[in-house]
Structure formats: C-alpha cells, structure tokens
Amino acid sequence: MDKLSPQDDLFGTEEGEPRGEPSSVYRPLADRLRPSHVDEFAGQVRVVGETAPLRVAMEKRQAHSCLLWGPPGVGKTTLAGLYAERLQAEIVYMSAVEAGVRELRAVIQGARERRQSSGRLTVLFLDEIHRFNKSQQDQLLPSVERGVLVLVGATTENPSFSLNNALLSRLRVYRLQPLDDAAMHALLDRALTHPQGVRETTGGPPLVMESAIADRLVAAADGDARRLLTLLELAAQLAGDRADGTAREVGEETLESLLSQSPRRFDQGGDEFYDQISAMHKAIRGSNPDAGAYWLLRMLDGGADPSYLARRLVRIASEDIGNADPRALTMALDAWTAFDRLGVPEGELMLTQAAMYLAVAPKSNAVYTAHKAILATVKQRGTDPVPMHLRNAPTALMEREGWGKGYRYAHDEPEAYAAGETYLPDGLVGTRFYAPVERGLERSIAERMRYWGELDAQAPEKRTPESDLPSG
Structure with a gap:
C-alpha cells in the first residue's frame, strides 16, 4: 500500500487514475513549502525544540501514540508526516469528519497485515479526532494498546472534554500554540525566497513588500501559518508589476483589497x-x-x-x-x-x-453568593411548611384553623418594620444568606440591616414555632 498524502483520500485517487501528481497540477503555496525536516518547522519550540519531548522521541525513533492539540494552521498535519518519516513508517491520513467505523477497520486491518508481512509500522493520522463519538474512539483502543498502529490524533478542541478517558490515557498530549510574530516573519521570508515559494506563483518575478505591509500581513494571519501563506499567495496574484519589470509589489491598495474580505480567525463555541x-x-x-x-x-x-x-x-x-x-x-x-x-x-x-x-462600578457578589446558598438549602431541606402566620386566610374555616394568626402588618409598625417578626420556615429562623459588602449602595444596605438587627434584639417577645400552631 502506497503512502498517502494529506491531499489523497483514504483509498488514494479515483479509480483508474495513477498515483502521483503531474507537474501541471496546482499545489497551494502552503503545501509546496511543507517542511521536509523538523529543523524547518516553524515555531513550537516547546514541542520540537532540540530538547523537547517529541523531538527527542523522533531523534531516537521512539514510536508512541500521541495527540497534537492546537489551533488551525500550526503544523499538526506536517508534524505527523515528519514523525512518520522519522519512524520509517507508512502513514495513512484520515479525517474524522468523513470516516466511520468501516473505514477505520480497513486501516487497522491494513496495518495488521503490513506488520505481519514486512514488519513495517503504520502511523494513522486522524484529523479532528474530537469528532469521533465514544463508540468510534473505542474502536481504536485495542490497536493502540497492542501497537498494531501508532495513532497521531489532531484536535482543535480541549481533549479533556472531547476524548474519552480510556483513549486519552493511552496518548501523550502535545500542546501546540499559535505561531508568534517572529516565527511568522521567518515563514514569510522563506516563502519569498524559496525556489518553490511565491515565485512559482508569480511565474518568475520576485515578490516584494515594505516591512509595514509584511507586519500587517502577519497580523492578519493571526498565528496561523496556513492562513499566512494563503494570504501571501493571493497577494502575489493581485500584486502589480513594478515599472522596471524587475519584481511584483504588494502595495497598500492590494493589501486593503485582500484583507477586506478576510475575516479574523474565531472559534465560535470552541x-x-x-x-x-x-x-x-x-x-x-x-x-x-x-x-x-x-x-x-x-x-x-x-x-x-x-x-x-x-x-x-x-x-x-x-x-x-x-x-x-x-x-x-x-x-x-x-x-x-x-x-x-x-x-x-x-x-x-x-x-x-x-x-x-x-x-x-463597585463590586459585590453578595447576591450571587446568597442565591447559591439559598438554592442549596432549598434542595437539601425539601418542602419546609410555610409558617402559619405567613399564610393567607381567604375563608373563615382557614382563619379558625390558624391561617394568618399573629401576622403583623409591617406598615402598622414603627418605621414600617415589625421588630422580632420571622419570615423563614421554623427550621431556618435566624439564618442569614445575604451579607452585603461595604461598597457602593450595599454599604447603606448593610447599615440598614444592622439597624434592623438591633431592633430585633430589643423586641420584647420573639415568635417561637409553637406560637404558629392553632390553639385548641
């Protein structure tokens, strides 16, 4: 089975077509500049620097299944290819968006046969692995566990939430970051000077731009290498020739036209x-x-x-x-x-x-804290009965049975406050949930509540639960 490129589908090209690409077939700039060695890899020092764990594993040809976690355009596919090449393994590219259990089983069977016939290892690069459901992820467990294949998953989502624990525990997780400006500028320079770079797009004349234009192009790419190279390729196609014909130049007008139709990267919901x-x-x-x-x-x-x-x-x-x-x-x-x-x-x-x-504004989480405390109490205690003095008595029978007995109408009390009155269920009398802070309006609220507390303490007689019971 031939090595599949990221552009091929799982089973190669369409039926009847030969593998390989004729020179006339268009290849995007991002694909033409794909690094052939880890030293050419842009950024990600924590993952592929000289002493970084994945780099060490590659140098020692230590095969292990792993997960490449990071935003788009930071080199996950490229890194998987370099890893497989260093392991001298066959690599199969698969997208979890399009593949299912049937396709997965075919890859596993192929890996098993390859190992038995030639002893060659198979690396399965599974892009967007977070889109596999639990059942599909479980299909990978035995093969990863026994080393039938080396799984290299790629995800833009937090694997803690998107992968089940059984699979996650079998993978080393490598976190890739958006590329910084230095790495992006180095990539831009490589694209402008490499033989298969942007000159192949322009048809020969070099592409030039002022440093301010380059800075804006890098900023627009937002840490995404693929996005940068795509923007650069479009800029090369839109750029005008210099008067002397020695180069094509990306000017302000070209850049504005390009960026006006190029929204920022934003992971809605991710x-x-x-x-x-x-x-x-x-x-x-x-x-x-x-x-x-x-x-x-x-x-x-x-x-x-x-x-x-x-x-x-x-x-x-x-x-x-x-x-x-x-x-x-x-x-x-x-x-x-x-x-x-x-x-x-x-x-x-x-x-x-x-x-x-x-x-x-002045800050207080007193309402939020009280809300959580009250809700927790409600769930814990269940249905405490409403005290009798707080109940309405719309009928004579209910009034005779004690509904509303002893209720004190606050507006008839001094300062419209019934000192000593209680309003919580019997088992919660005296409980305080709301504790206003000494900031903003709550400073005044706290003072008022302290004053009411003093009135309660001075009240001659406080209600007891027994006083809520109907007499005789």
Missing part, C-alpha cells in the same frame, strides 16, 4: 471562544475597563454573536455587581436593547459603554 469570554468577564470583575472592552470588541470583530455577549454583560451586572450598584443591571439591559435597535456597527458602542460601566 476553546478560543470560551477563553476570550472568560477573559472579558474576569477583566470586568477586576475593574479594568480597558481590558473588558478590548475582549468584548475582539470577539465582536471575530464574529461572535452580539446577543450572547449582551447576555453575558447582564449576567455580570447581577453576579459581580448586584446591589452595590443596581444601575449596572439597567445599563446592561439598555445596552442590549439599543444594540437590537441599532445593529452593527452603531450598536457595538452601547455594548462597549456597558462593559466599561460594569468594570468601574
């Missing part, structure tokens, strides 16, 4: 999305309006659902501010309403205003 949501929430909680607004606008720029962000701002207003500044909740709701009416881009300003207001 790890990157929830990491940024967490950063926004924590920045606002930490009273940093600049960072709170930055993460908000970063997500809006990336294509996040504005309604989701508006809902999160409303949540923050209650969870992290609460009664320290009740206006925060009104501000968040008003911003949401304004956005719904104005849309993009005008309405984004209202969301930014709300985020900044929430960040500078």
Whole structure:
C-alpha cells in the first residue's frame, strides 16, 4: 500500500487514475513549502525544540501514540508526516469528519497485515479526532494498546472534554500554540525566497513588500501559518508589476483589497471562544475597563454573536455587581436593547459603554453568593411548611384553623418594620444568606440591616414555632 498524502483520500485517487501528481497540477503555496525536516518547522519550540519531548522521541525513533492539540494552521498535519518519516513508517491520513467505523477497520486491518508481512509500522493520522463519538474512539483502543498502529490524533478542541478517558490515557498530549510574530516573519521570508515559494506563483518575478505591509500581513494571519501563506499567495496574484519589470509589489491598495474580505480567525463555541469570554468577564470583575472592552470588541470583530455577549454583560451586572450598584443591571439591559435597535456597527458602542460601566462600578457578589446558598438549602431541606402566620386566610374555616394568626402588618409598625417578626420556615429562623459588602449602595444596605438587627434584639417577645400552631 502506497503512502498517502494529506491531499489523497483514504483509498488514494479515483479509480483508474495513477498515483502521483503531474507537474501541471496546482499545489497551494502552503503545501509546496511543507517542511521536509523538523529543523524547518516553524515555531513550537516547546514541542520540537532540540530538547523537547517529541523531538527527542523522533531523534531516537521512539514510536508512541500521541495527540497534537492546537489551533488551525500550526503544523499538526506536517508534524505527523515528519514523525512518520522519522519512524520509517507508512502513514495513512484520515479525517474524522468523513470516516466511520468501516473505514477505520480497513486501516487497522491494513496495518495488521503490513506488520505481519514486512514488519513495517503504520502511523494513522486522524484529523479532528474530537469528532469521533465514544463508540468510534473505542474502536481504536485495542490497536493502540497492542501497537498494531501508532495513532497521531489532531484536535482543535480541549481533549479533556472531547476524548474519552480510556483513549486519552493511552496518548501523550502535545500542546501546540499559535505561531508568534517572529516565527511568522521567518515563514514569510522563506516563502519569498524559496525556489518553490511565491515565485512559482508569480511565474518568475520576485515578490516584494515594505516591512509595514509584511507586519500587517502577519497580523492578519493571526498565528496561523496556513492562513499566512494563503494570504501571501493571493497577494502575489493581485500584486502589480513594478515599472522596471524587475519584481511584483504588494502595495497598500492590494493589501486593503485582500484583507477586506478576510475575516479574523474565531472559534465560535470552541476553546478560543470560551477563553476570550472568560477573559472579558474576569477583566470586568477586576475593574479594568480597558481590558473588558478590548475582549468584548475582539470577539465582536471575530464574529461572535452580539446577543450572547449582551447576555453575558447582564449576567455580570447581577453576579459581580448586584446591589452595590443596581444601575449596572439597567445599563446592561439598555445596552442590549439599543444594540437590537441599532445593529452593527452603531450598536457595538452601547455594548462597549456597558462593559466599561460594569468594570468601574463597585463590586459585590453578595447576591450571587446568597442565591447559591439559598438554592442549596432549598434542595437539601425539601418542602419546609410555610409558617402559619405567613399564610393567607381567604375563608373563615382557614382563619379558625390558624391561617394568618399573629401576622403583623409591617406598615402598622414603627418605621414600617415589625421588630422580632420571622419570615423563614421554623427550621431556618435566624439564618442569614445575604451579607452585603461595604461598597457602593450595599454599604447603606448593610447599615440598614444592622439597624434592623438591633431592633430585633430589643423586641420584647420573639415568635417561637409553637406560637404558629392553632390553639385548641
């Protein structure tokens, strides 16, 4: 069985077509510049640096199944190919999006036969492994356990949530990061100078650009090597010839045309999305309006659902501010309403205003803490009966049976407060859930509650559970 390239499907080319590619077949720049040795690999020093674990395993030809976890365009497919080549193993590329149990069994059977006939190892590169369900993942366990094949999985999702524990425990996890600017610039320089680089796209003349243009191109790629090379290839096709015909140049107009149709990378609903949501929430909680607004606008720029962000701002207003500044909740709701009416881009300003207001507002999680404590008590205690004095007595029979007996109407009491009265079930009398902080409006609320506590302590007679029972 021939080695399959990342461009081939599981079983090679279509029936009747020979393997291999004629020189006239188009190959994207990203594929032409795929590294042939780990020394050419861009970035990822923690994974493939000279003393990094995977690099050491490759140098010593130590086969092991592993998981490459990282965002798109950081070299997961390339690294799997280099690993298999170093192991002198056959590599089969498979996508979990398209493959199922039948295809998986065919690969396992092929690996088993290859090992028996030639002793050659098989590496299965399984892209987007997180898309396999539990049953499909379980199909891999015996083969990985017995070494029938070496599994190299690739995922953009947190494997703690997307892979079952049985499979995860058999894989070494290597975390790949978005490429930094230095690695991206090195990749850009290689693409501009390599014989199979962008000159093959332009048909001969070199491609040039000013450093400011290169910086913007790198920034637009957002740590994604494949994205950078795709943008560069498009830029080469759009670039104009210099007057002297010695080169093609990417200018400001070309770049603007290119980037205006190239949205930022954004992982809606994935790890990157929830990491940024967490950063926004924590920045606002930490009273940093600049960072709170930055993460908000970063997500809006990336294509996040504005309604989701508006809902999160409303949540923050209650969870992290609460009664320290009740206006925060009104501000968040008003911003949401304004956005719904104005849309993009005008309405984004209202969301930014709300985020900044929430960040500078006094903070209190007293309502949030009380909410959790009360809910836990309700679930733990079940259905405590309503005290008799708090019940309504709409009929004469209920009144004779004690419904509402002894209830004190607060507006008839001094300062509209019935000192010593109780309002919780008998088993919870005296329990305090809400503890306002000494910040913002809650400072005044705390003072008022302390005053009411003093009145309760001075009350001549406190209600006891027995007083709630009907007499005779």
